[in-house]
Amino acid sequence: MPTIAVERPGRVELATLPPLALYVHIPWCVRKCPYCDFNSHERSGALPEQEYVARLLADLESLLPSVWGRRLISIFIGGGTPSLFSPAAIDSLLSGVRARIPVEPIAEITLEANPGTVEAARFRGFRDAGVNRISLGVQSFDDPMLAALGRIHSAAEARRGVEAALASFDNVNLDLMYALPTQTMDMARADIRQALACGVPHISAYQLTIEPNTAFYSRPPTLPEHDACADMQLAIEEALAGAGYEHYETSAFARPGHRCKHNLNYWEFGDYLGIGAGAHGKVSFPDRVTRHERIKQPRDYMAAESTVSKQTTVDVRELPFEFMLNALRLIDGFPLALFAERTGLPFAAVQAQLAEAERQGLVQRDWQRLRPTERGRLFLNDLLALFVGGGSAGRGSGVRVAGPATRTS
Numbered sequence: 001m002p003t004i005a006v007e008r009p010g011r012v013e014l015a016t017l018p019p020l021a022l023y024v025h026i027p028w029c030v031r032k033c034p035y036c037d038f039n040s041h042e043r044s045g046a047l048p049e050q051e052y053v054a055r056l057l058a059d060l061e062s063l064l065p066s067v068w069g070r071r072l073i074s075i076f077i078g079g080g081t082p083s084l085f086s087p088a089a090i091d092s093l094l095s096g097v098r099a100r101i102p103v104e105p106i107a108e109i110t111l112e113a114n115p116g117t118v119e120a121a122r123f124r125g126f127r128d129a130g131v132n133r134i135s136l137g138v139q140s141f142d143d144p145m146l147a148a149l150g151r152i153h154s155a156a157e158a159r160r161g162v163e164a165a166l167a168s169f170d171n172v173n174l175d176l177m178y179a180l181p182t183q184t185m186d187m188a189r190a191d192i193r194q195a196l197a198c199g200v201p202h203i204s205a206y207q208l209t210i211e212p213n214t215a216f217y218s219r220p221p222t223l224p225e226h227d228a229c230a231d232m233q234l235a236i237e238e239a240l241a242g243a244g245y246e247h248y249e250t251s252a253f254a255r256p257g258h259r260c261k262h263n264l265n266y267w268e269f270g271d272y273l274g275i276g277a278g279a280h281g282k283v284s285f286p287d288r289v290t291r292h293e294r295i296k297q298p299r300d301y302m303a304a305e306s307t308v309s310k311q312t313t314v315d316v317r318e319l320p321f322e323f324m325l326n327a328l329r330l331i332d333g334f335p336l337a338l339f340a341e342r343t344g345l346p347f348a349a350v351q352a353q354l355a356e357a358e359r360q361g362l363v364q365r366d367w368q369r370l371r372p373t374e375r376g377r378l379f380l381n382d383l384l385a386l387f388v389g390g391g392s393a394g395r396g397s398g399v400r401v402a403g404p405a406t407r408t409s
């Protein structure tokens with residue numbers, strides 16, 4: 001496979017800057033789930049809400065010089081379990097953000113919540129604070145499955161949580177997981193039926209995977225066989241399509257008009273500021289694309305003089321892979337012009353890789369869009385491997401399909 005021929009290595013030229021979003025990380029949970037590899041920490045005692053919000057806002061201020069004159073199209077408060085924070089703390093966070101950077105009037109503002117940590121009054125408080133979308137980490141409606149996942153809520157609490165969220169918000173996402181320990185096809189079907197019965201406009205369905213540095217990694221549970229997992233995925237996709245949900249990203253399904261704007265901005269290789277312990281961000285400039293990372297440990301994050309743990313300019317040779325890693329997750333792919341718009345590189349930079357991907361039946365394109373084929377979606381790792389480090393990696397190069405964290409807690 002030839003390497004990417006970039007006309008002027010080391011330089012990019014962006015004609016316009018991408019949309020800008022804000023990710024806020026709140027790193028505490030009631031209990032650490034055994035499958036979770038997020039930067040989440042079991043809380044002990046009262047949460048340092050005020051201190052943490054003050055730190056988040058100082059963190060945001062430190063990033064402002066890199067985004068002067070730009071507006072936020074969305075805010076996503078993720079974790080951890082952000083719903084452990086009081087509505088008053090979320091209110092002072094969002095007011096503080098608005099006082100520091102312009103926010104589009106129709107900006108999507110999501111807060112992740114877990115059943116068992118929220119009730120109707122709390123949801124009303126979050127709505128009054130300016131949150132307009134809730135992402136609820138339900139995962140399953142089956143008590144033994146929830147217990148196997150180490151979740152703190154029961155199926156009844158999950159149902160009550162969804163009801164309470166829908167009483168205050170039109171825009172609600174429900175997270176569901178499948179291929180759970182000892183789960184059968186009938187159980188997976190029952191879960192998706194119950195999720196659909198809730199009437200939420202957005203559902204994210206994730207296959208449980210065992211990640212390093214988790215309790216499941218040290219003591220792996222017995223998971224369904226590979227073929228059974230694929231059948232569950234198919235059954236879930238069929239059930240969602242039958243109920244009128246559009247499958248628009250590997251794991252995301254929405255009723256018309258309810259696609260998640262914040263996550264779409266990740267997948268379309270937009271910019272985002274990341275504040276909070278361990279948060280990541282990406283900011284473009286006319287001649288470069290940069291990434292930043294915050295200190296991971298909450299205690300250190302709050303105490304350190306500077307919250308930055310890493311700041312880099314993305315190597316121009318990595319940009320095609322980074323773009324594809326996100327954009328090829330989209331079922332409808334992307335407009336061809338978006339590649340040059342977001343990476344500052346000519347489309348010719350990936351011609352050879354795309355020709356190879358087409359030859360392998362992994363992508364298809366017309367004069368307007370490029371999209372993964374069904375085979376491309378199935379073998380996304382192989383497809384992405386074509387773009388690694390200038391396209392020299394081949395099948396089985398160990399590329400892991402993962403964009404910015406979009407799974408809810």
Ligand code: SF4
Nearest residue numbers: 029033036040080409
């Ligand atoms: S899965 Fe969610 S609730 Fe569980 S530990 Fe991770 S972030 Fe916390």
